Amino acid sequence: MSDWIDIAALEDVPARGARMLKTAFGCVAVFRTGADEVFALDNACPHKAGPLAEGIVHGTSVTCPLHNWVISLETGEAQGEDEGRVATYPAKVEDGRILLDRVFLRARASA
Helix, strand or coil, rough: CEEEEEEEEEHHHCCCEEEEEEECCCEEEEEHHHHHHHECCCCCCCCCEEHHCCCEEEEEEECCCCCEEEEEEECCCCCCCCCECEEEECCCEECCCCEHHHHHHHHHHHC
16 A cells, blocks of 8 residues: 655656655655656666766666666666666656655665
């Protein structure tokens, strides 16, 4: 059972961009596609911990600003020949607000 928390307005995250957002359970990188889909991931690239929220969002992927690894926003998996994974968290938009699943965030904070 999900318990959604409101963390920001959709307009707080630019289209085809990202923001680091603080929650009661720590910071999460929130990405917004050109189609207004929202995804939440850990901010550290699996390669060298590059700040994914500072990367380039294209389609449903983000390219790490340090070494150009491409990470799927849907699965957190590195794409192409690169191997690694970033944790993802359920996110959705309702009434122009970004919501994250509290259960997943709580589990992340206690890990």
